[in-house]
Amino acid sequence: MIHPQTKLKWVSNEIGYGVFATTLIPKGTAVYVRDALEITIGRDAPLAMNPTYSEIIRKYSYIDAKGNYVLSWDHGRFVNHCCFPNTITTGYGFEIAIRDIQPGEEITDDYGLFNLDEDIPLSCDKGNCRGMARACDFDANVERWDGIVREALTHFYLVDQPLLGFFEASALKLLNQYIETGSTYQSVGLQKFVEGSTPPPPSSELRFKKERKISAERSE
């Protein structure tokens, strides 16, 4: 779900629609969250290979850490790329404003984080536009993105969070844990899909499994 104070607007024939802020969205605000209504399409699902649908799916969805396509049910699917975006994907299932977004400003993110199947030519109207979004952008940028996300997270509870009620409980728990203690940060890198591997579970799941193992040993 995209932030409620946004609207869809036609940008140009080349770009199509974009999503624009209708109010000031301060740095640290969750601008998108993967809520329970988002449509998940399996990577190898027949639907994703059906030529009638595959082009739409590829155009409007991103690929999550498990390799599934995630298609937004609302106008979040029209957010455009910018090499200097004002939001970035986090390791907590949401995108965060990394600076104040002014009323009327377009909401943008970096497609380099979307586990791209193929290179996407870019035209983001910036002098230092990198020209192409590639799958390898992930590794090249993850450390820099983590630094930016950590800094933006220091503002998280200082600003209004209209999407907070849509966070997944386990992700919110991990986020609060990080904000309160500074430990167990969930890297942006957790969003990376690696073909043929299962992503590591979030640290709370790891701990849960460890605790379960200990209690199982005790009961033996």
Ligand SMILES: [Zn+2]
């Ligand atoms: Zn660019």
